[in-house]
Amino acid sequence: MDLVDHAESRFREVADEVRxxxxxxxxxxxxxxxxxARHGDGLANKSDNMPWFEGPTLIAALDELQAKPLPVExxxxxxxxxxxxxxxxxxxxxxIESGRLSVGDELLFSPTNATARVKSIEAWSVDGPVMSASAGQSIGITLDDQLFLERGHVASHRSEPPVETNVFRARIFWLGRSPLEVGRRYKMKLATMEHTVEVxxxxxxxxxxxxSQRPAxxxxxxxxxxxxLRARAKLALDSFVDNPxxxxxxxxxxxxxxxxGLVSMEGFPDQRARNEPTSQNITAVEHRVTSDARWQANGHKSGVLWLTGLSGAGKSTLAVELxxxxxxxxxxxxxxxxxxxRFGLSADLGFAPEDRAENIRxxxxxxxxxxxxxxxVITAFISPYREDRDRARSVAPELFHEVHVKADLSVCEGRDPKGLYKKARKGEISDFTGISAPYEAPSAPELEVDTGALSLNESIEQLLGYVEANFGLNGRD
Known part of the structure; x- marks a missing residue:
């Protein structure tokens, strides 16, 4: 700071660049x-040359830093x-990679979500019964229930389970002879687990x-x-920052x-099943009016036309016109x-990955x-996660039709009807799809409407043609 005469304006400028x-x-x-450092300004004591700075000294800031938790913690x-x-x-x-367990603990095994209590802890070269064990120890345990378990499953306490997911971000250091490319499959080893994953x-x-960063x-x-990376099966893992x-x-x-590689769940929700019915003594109502009878009365078939795409792709516009x-x-x-x-049914939800998943459910x-x-039903939702759209399809698979309203990010950002992309670029909106949160485009939609290449009328004509071909009844114009 002595090189710039301890100027506050220069400090603020550089600090903004660093952030x-x-x-x-x-x-x-x-x-x-x-x-x-020349005169010790701001190192151990407050600087008389910089009375405008109210933050801590370097020594005080270092004292505030928290030590990383030990594996046992x-x-x-x-x-x-x-x-x-x-x-x-x-x-x-x-x-035991982290934490500790004791006899009598209830364990949750991922990804099967089966539970059982620890009946005994078996250790080698130990005299007497073992009542607990902690990180770093190689042990065996017996359970009070006969569960199907195999290599790669992970035991945890129910209150703090690992993430279950089939898709996640990763920061990778590549050593392969051939370059890593989209679509390539590799065997992933994480702890004792082995799974095939696709880029x-x-x-x-x-x-x-x-x-510096560049696209590639x-x-x-x-x-x-x-x-x-995406796997076909659910994996049990943690973000590296949460549990290395x-x-x-x-x-x-x-x-x-x-x-x-290092695992990151930034932008992706935990797929562990949390929405199973908790109500007791409930029975589904049997309707006496069949779907065919409703279709004949209405003159057309019913179904779900699920429009998905980036913000600004034109989903709502197409849905309302259709x-x-x-x-x-x-x-x-x-x-x-x-x-x-989100004004009503999902007014209690935000835009974090878990909230997005619950909204689509x-x-x-x-x-x-x-x-x-x-x-x-014509739905107009970004619905960024493939897993959530698949779950929506599973509710009524025979009625579900996925429509990808396609437009490049640059096209959507150029439209930006609500000014959201500008706010996201400034950091005013977190977890914004396409900028700070992922969008997983459909791999095999029933229909793709490219609004980046088609006019509104051409897009509507394409949609109408699909609807009449798939939902119309014979004999009706």
């Missing part, structure tokens, strides 16, 4: 401090290495010299990049270790729009009820 630079990597600095993670059978006992063997997207490559369609040897013991992995290409066109033809059609739903259930009542 912006670190923010691009998802890092928030605890403090940015003005100091001068983290939530329990006990990956199953193998299951052995001795006499009448089934011993689940493995190494769904390469978001950027990071220059290790200056940490491949990651070459010795490069660092941020990617999205279950947050790092390696990728195997053929028989070679091709890369190492609804009006069908109404003029005498059809029973109704639009469920994202913003309108609710809409999927409501849309299925409308469709079973004989109405053609």
């Amino acid at each position: 912006k630079y670190l923010g691009s990597m998802g890092i928030t600095p605890a403090h940015i401090l003005p100091v001068s 983290l939530p329990l993670r006990f990956p199953v290495q193998d299951v052995y059978k001795f006499d009448e006992r089934r011993i689940i063997a493995g190494r 769904q997207a390469i978001e950027q490559v990071i220059d290790v010299a200056d940490l 369609d491949r990651i070459e040897r010795n490069e660092v990049g941020e990617i999205i 013991r279950l947050g790092r992995f390696v990728l195997i290409d053929g028989y070679d270790m091709a890369g190492g 609804e009006q066109a069908l109404f003029r033809k005498g059809w029973q059609a109704y639009v469920l729009d994202g913003d309108n739903i 609710r809409v999927g259930e409501v849309a299925a009820l409308f469709a079973r009542a004989g109405i053609l």
Whole structure:
């Protein structure tokens, strides 16, 4: 600071640059401090040359930093290495990666979500019974229930389980002989788990010299990049920042270790089932009016036309225009729009990944009820996660039609009818799809409408043609 005459304006300017630079990597600095080592300004004592700065000294700021928790202080993670059978006992063997467990603890096993209590802890070369064990110990346990368990399952306490997901972000250091590319499949090893994962997207490559970022369609040897990986099955893991013991992995290409990575769940929800019915003594109502009878009365079939796409792609515009066109033809059609739903049904939800997932679950259930009542439901939701759209489809798969309203991010950002992209670029909106949160485009939609290439009238004509072909009844114009 002595080189700039301890100027507050210059400090603020540089501090803003540092925050912006670190923010691009998802890092928030605890403090940015003005100091001068030449005379000790701001190091151990407050500086008389900088009375405008009210923050801590360097020594005080360092004293505020919290030490990383020890593995034993983290939530329990006990990956199953193998299951052995001795006499009448089934011993689940493995190494406790973090936390601790005791006899009598109730354990949750992921990803099956089965539960049982620890009946005994078996240890080698130990005299007497073992009542507890902690991180770093290799042990065996027996349970009070005979569960199906296998290598790769993870035991935890019910109150602090790992994440269950089939898609996640990762920061990868690539060592493979061949470049990492979208669509390639690799074997992932995480703790005792092994699964095949596919590279769904390469978001950027990071220059290790200056940490700058650039878009890329491949990651070459010795490069660092941020990617999205998808598996066919649910995986039990943790974000690296939450629990490093279950947050790092390696990728195997053929028989070679091709890369190492750190798990990030930023922008993705935990897919662990949390919405199973808790009510007791409930019975589904049997309707006496069949779907065919409703269709004949209305003159058309019912269903769910699920419009998904980026903000600004034109979902709501198309939905409202289509609804009006069908109404003029005498059809029973109704639009469920994202913003309108959040005024009522989902007024209690925010835009965090878990809230987005719950919002789409609710809409999927409501849309299925409308469709079973004989109405053609047109939904207009970003619905960014493929897993959530698949769950909405599973409620009434025979009635569900997915429509990808396609437009490039640059096109959507150029339209920006609500000014949301500008706010997201400024950091005023967090978890904004396409900017700071992911959008997983449909892999096989029933229909794709490219609003970046088609006019509004052409898009509506394409939609109307699809609706008449798939929902119309013979003999009706």
